[in-house]
Amino acid sequence: MKVQSSKEFKLQREVEYGTPEQNKAVKEIVADIKQEGDAALLRYTERFDGAALTAAGLRVTEEELQAAYSRVEESFVTAIRAAAANIRAFHARQKRNSWMDLQPDGTILGQIIRPLKRVGVYVPGGKAAYPSSVLMNVIPAQIAGVPEIVMVTPPSTGGTEGIDPYILVAAAEAGVNEIYRVGGAQAIAALAFGTASIAPVDKICGPGNIYVALAKREVYGAVDIDSIAGPSEIVVLADDTAEAAYVAADLLSQAEHDEMASAILVTPSQRLAEAVAAEVERQLRELPREAIARASVDNYGAIIVVDSLAEGISVVNRLAPEHLEIVTEDPMGLLGSIENAGAVFLGPYSSEPVGDYFAGPNHIIPTNGTARFSSPVDVDDFIKKSSLIYYSKEALLQDGATIIELARREGLEGHARAIEIRLQNEAKGGDGNGK
Secondary structure (H helix, E strand, C coil): CCEEECCCCCCCCCCCCCCHHHHHHHHHHHHHHHHHCHHHHHHHHHHHHCCCCCHHHCECCHHHHHHHHHHCCHHHHHHHHHHHHHHHHHHHCCCCCCEEEECCCCCEEEEEEEECCEEEEECCCCCCCCHHHHHHHHHHHHHHCCCEEEEECCCEECCEEECCHHHHHHHHHHCCCEEECCCHHHHHHHHHHCCCCCCCCCEEECCCCHHHHHHHHHHECCEEECCCCCCCEEEEEECCCCCHHHHHHHHHHHHCCCCCCEEEEEECCHHHHHHHHHHHHHHHCCCCCHHHHHHHHHHHCEEEECCCHHHHHHHHHHHCCCEEEEECCCHHHHHCCCCCCCEEEECCCCCHHHHHHCCCCCCCCCCCCHHHCCCCCCHHHHEEEEEEEECCHHHHHHHHHHHHHHHHHCCCHHHHHHHHHHHHHHHCCCCCCCC
């Protein structure tokens, strides 16, 4: 990894919006699914995934879900259950309740919180299987009270025929029993607009490739989406007390995701910078996904040497990383200065994979600097809120003139008169029914 000063490092980042050809292809796919439904869905599934399916064969059966257990290790089942328990406990603390506030004049103001009715979860099937992402999408939706959760995933995972059994077991453990073997932009369109086989949803969540991301952007408005996720990224803020081997390993834990992932060390220690650079190279040679991680490190990795931890914090806040590790002598003491980060990991034993898989917080976190204004997926992503207003006669008589004043200042006479007619009627001794 290249060691450079903060002045040399370019903080500009680019958001991936796809090529014109990719955008055109996605628009055509979405339009075809919207118009033709299952026919287009089956056609694109055969073209892109090489799976000739029938409409009846789109849905994964309960027998397939149960059979998947025989294809995974018992240790995996134990691990996924333990992770699910932690994730469930963490997100349960986020649940909100509806509320009402009764004022002395009889006015009632409040907020009604309801879960979304139907949510779609996309699980990718490209370079690797990610059963942990099933838990991270499904469990918050369940805790929010979503009654219908549907999952879509390509008919082949990692280039091999069939859905990865670890994904199916994770889905079964999370309680998902409506699963369809479709992927790509065509699956997103099917979730958004529905087909004869797949009922439409209210929101689509889950990561995917550029075609999935563009399709989510294309259907937004017809449905809600979680985000347009970019490549994974990690920033480690470390001082001279950090162990170089730990830092290097954590940087590579993100670099191995894909060639566009970003791994950055920010440190005031020249000694640590050089030690980590050497350690990254050593560990890279032993990494099974070396080619992917090396491309990430070479193109999007950096070791930034700053003059002080204060300057390092400034760099971190400008980067607004998806994952931030603080590996310093007093990491808790620096936490209050961190303004922009999707998830913060404190201390030498809080390695990023602890959060990715097991601790409980969600690992679906804002990327591409969007931690400046957005948050990890949580229970709030799966609820909707309605405001409640009950105004008493006493309150309207007291506030009516003020409301009329505001309405007329905006030139909305109809608004003003809707209040005025009530005030006039009450002044005449009306009964509230215009009499």
